[in-house]
Amino acid sequence: MSNEKTITALNGYFMLFVCLALLSAGIFMLIETGNLWSGSLIFLSLLLSAGLVLVNPNSSRVLLLFGKYVGTIKKNGLFWVNPLFTKKKISLRASNFDSERLKVNDKLGNPIMISTILVWRVTDTYKAAFDVDDYKNFVRVQTDAAVRKLASMYPYDNFADEGIEEDITLRSSVNEVSEALEKEIQDRLQMAGIEVLEARIGYLAYAQEIANAMLKRQQATAIVAARHKIVEGAVSMVEMALDELGNKGIVDLDEERKAAMVSNLMVVLCSDKDASPVLNTGTLNH
Template sequence: MYQEKIITPPSGYLTLVLFLALLGGSFYGFATENFVAAGIVMLINLFLVLPGLIINNPNEAKVLTLFGKYVGTVKTDGFFWVNPLTTKKKVSLKARNLNGHQIKVNDKLGNPIEIAAVVVWQIKETAMAMFAVEDYLQYVTIQSEAAVRHLANIFPYDNFEDEEATITLKDGAEKVSSLLEGELSERLSRAGIEVIEARISHLAYAQEIASAMLQRQQATAVIAARKLIVEGAVGMVEMALERLSAKNIVELDEERKAAMVSNLLVVLCGDRNVQPVVNTGTLYS
């Protein structure tokens, strides 16, 4: 792997003064009709002095190569002069956002889901970013998508079908993001790229099963609500029978108790209003 070599070139201000002086000398040569000397000075000025001047902005780097060989990287911001024969490639060191596209993939249980992620990254090793991969921007995009696909394949969307799952894509946001960040860091380290943050930005069932999964979730919610209602109704019936027996309000045989329990459960567990019927006779008529 290419090892980054940071260099600090000489200041460009002295070279700029030299450039202006040579430019004035060439003009003077033309004015005194010394065309050969003036032309040579002008060529030196334009092809050897001026091309070596570079401006490096904050959070920016210049990667220098000379005849196919890596020379070094300029990371210090300022005005410098470098070998005019070197090739200078600008690399931004600022943090960047990658808003991944929504992709369709199967989760651990084989359910098709739609998932996307947001990745914040920046270049740390300029030499690796320029020479280890063909195009580091495309490399980040493809590897991020591959990491998201792999993450979706090893975890279920939720634990409706896999109740033993401790981590799910839906409920384990922090853990899933941490795993995604770790896998991306490993994948992108080859290109000298540091992953600052990675999070799931979109997660949903695929369109073809979304309605079925919604019905399943609604059914699960209804069952949970019914279970709570039944537990509460049984407790109320039990309390009613105990209070009636403790205060000796009425004595009921087993058949009457069963009828009372049945009626109370119908009233308490029903999802519609019950119309009461008043018995004007005896309990046994």
């Protein structure tokens, strides 16, 4: 449970005026009268000025008094607090983190290279300051751990030829993988008072040692799929041609001639090169 406590400090502009007035009075007394009390006024002005705190927009100051948490100033402006307070600055701005490319194994054991882009910000200054040692380093380490876990949960791609068919893959299911990654990182960073605004995969590829083999495999799969479509279309066209010839009575073909015609049409339609026509100047039997 968060112990963050937001406090409102005194107006810093008023205390700045007081410090300048004490300093001016001390210097004037020292020059004019040489009174020792002038040194006390100068020391007091310097002591009070140590309590001035400038808080920029989307920034905060965590206040400690001899190791005890006092509160957090989140409102921007110039404020004054107890000069004995220790003031720790924590930014509330959204930060962008691009992780290094990690070499991990996917669900099928294939080595892949993966990195993530994370957008995060601090929402609980108490947790960020005291529940973890260094919250920025904590973000880096936990993000890398979450990416490694995510990569092991899903395969890089589907391989239908091996009977492996996954609903979610790292390559094709971008939205699902990003949601799972964001949830995993948020669960890890919650203890540090950090909110994950966005998490997505920034780089994804097979590792170098298997990249060429996997590229050839993908190309072969694409060629097989294309050939399958070509053959499927060619069969439909041959069937349509035979039906049209029979229905319109253009030519009467026996089974042997139909087989020859089907063979010729399939060669023409399925070939990856242009067919060379041969003109028959005789009869169909010669």
